Amino acid sequence: MAAQESNDAPSENARYPGGNGSSRPSAEGPHRERGTRVRRQRVRAAWLFLTPMLIGLAVVAGWPLMRTFWFSLTDASLSSLGGAQFIGFENYLVFDNGWYGILADPLWWQSVWNTLYFTLISVSLEAVLGVIVAMVLNARFRGRTLVRAAMLIPWAIPTVVSAKIWAWMLNDQFGIINHMLLGVGLIDTPLSWTADASLSMWAVIMVDVWKATPFVALLVLAALQMLPSDCYEAARVDGISPVKVFFRVTLPLITPALLVAVIFRALDALRVFDVIYVLTSNAASTMTMSIYARQQLVEFQDVGYGSAASTLLFMIIALVTVVYLYLGRHRLGGGK
Template sequence: MATRQPTLAQTSAAQNPGGAVDATQPARPRRERGTRVRRRRVRAAWLFLTPMLIGLALVAGWPLARTFWFSVTDASLSSLEGANFIGFENYLVHDNGWYGILADPLWWQSVWNTLYFALVSVSLEAVLGVIVALVLNAHFRGRTLVRAAMLIPWAIPTVVSAKIWAWMLNDQFGIINHLLMTLGLIDAPLSWTADASLSMWAVIMVDVWKATPFVALLVLAALQMLPSDCYEAAKVDGIHPLRVFFRVTLPLITPALLVAVIFRALDALRVFDVIYVLTSNAASTMTMSIYARQQLVEFQDVGYGSAASTLLFMIIALVTVVYLYLGRRQLGGGS
């Protein structure tokens, strides 16, 4: 007759005569194994990230540290090696009056221009990008061709597109003024890039035209991943499409929209090329990057220009941290 093997419960009961099974005994090795696996994964992650971090330190960290150093010296473009340490005099110093970047009205004007440009352009790009993505997500003939054509503004190099728009906005031979006068909307040609009251809106229009396809592309990718069952249920229940958009679609695409907005905000805060090509060094559209370039190249004051670049870096870092914090709180439900 075959002998019957004891079961796991009988073995545990034999080991615990009182009848109480110690459930904590097998859990401790499992936690230890999980901790070892987690440590191995962390070590492997750092091993793979180390080459990238070294390259990033060489490509970005060293120039950034050098810029910080130049910002506290009197370095000029003709004598970088003979720079002397002067502390924070490039930022702010009192010598029978306040001097330095923080006392320069043109610097604060460039800060305001940059923040205004970033806020208006990124807001318009976010709204128009969502609208374009919703249109391209619909089913119609030629949708693939329209999607490809939408990316053309984003594919054109910024300097090239800015120069094309500079010709189109020219007050003498530009096609924009010609079309507006033909339609009877204006009586005389407008100096879009020379008039202080119009130049900022001109560069915002050009930036929105170029960057909206980028936002639309990211939002369209998010729309393609949305489940269809909730829309079918809303259609059966007869819910209005606008309510479905604000209650269902918008919350689901918010993570992708936040990514698009943060990328565009970073580009807008350090904008240089499109504004410099259209309006050069005009005070009405001067941004922080153009201000730093003017000090570095035209005035050949490396210390002063490096201080402007350092302040630009700090402002962008501060705005990015605040935006990511607010976005994380929104996605996390305020926790």
């Protein structure tokens, strides 16, 4: 009887023949299920920690943004916000024996061009000068700590204060810039840096580059401090020129940090207001989108029209940010 039971009972090898796992539960299944469960727990924990920040962001940024968009669809004025009436997209563009609205305003398109021009030139100069300054500060020399601290002074000064200081320095009557240029013989008569339409944009770009270059240099310098030294030693042994080492080794390694600095500076430049308003006020030659929106809202007290300008400013900044991040990710990902 015992022999019969032993013959009838399936052996261990019969249930798991050859150890191929045909009947044995695979260990990979529980591990995969456990890994999926852990990932779900991490995602839930991440959303739990992010929820207060998202709620605060919705209250602080989301509600004002939606309210601004709503006002852009009304005829609201600064004196009667409560009596605003819905007019649709007339603040943006409407045809009434001719095209009217912000999209048909030449001054708006001039402010858009000024903003993009200012952003392109200033951010490009800041990126190049920031890398050069960071490379210099990364070298070993006596007094490097003091020079690093002094480099941050322009960035630490409030923008309005630095703009006012530069406005005095660029004054055509008593400014020190004209005094020095006259002293070395580069100019014959004082220049109206902030009043001349052909010079005012370059004046505000110069001030912005002076103030923001330390920020770019600081981020790039942090990236340079993290670079491995073995690749530079190998390049030195092989006799590779420093210029080739910079473009083949250093620049690709600091590109992520440089992209972060550039995107932050581009966002600041696209919504620039204070430095240009202090230097040139509402001059058409330097008017940016932010100054245009402020003029409509405060001076003309047209809340609907000014809100439309602010909404378009937000959309342009969002579009530029998305395109820049996509191109940056595409480049860093090797085109995948």
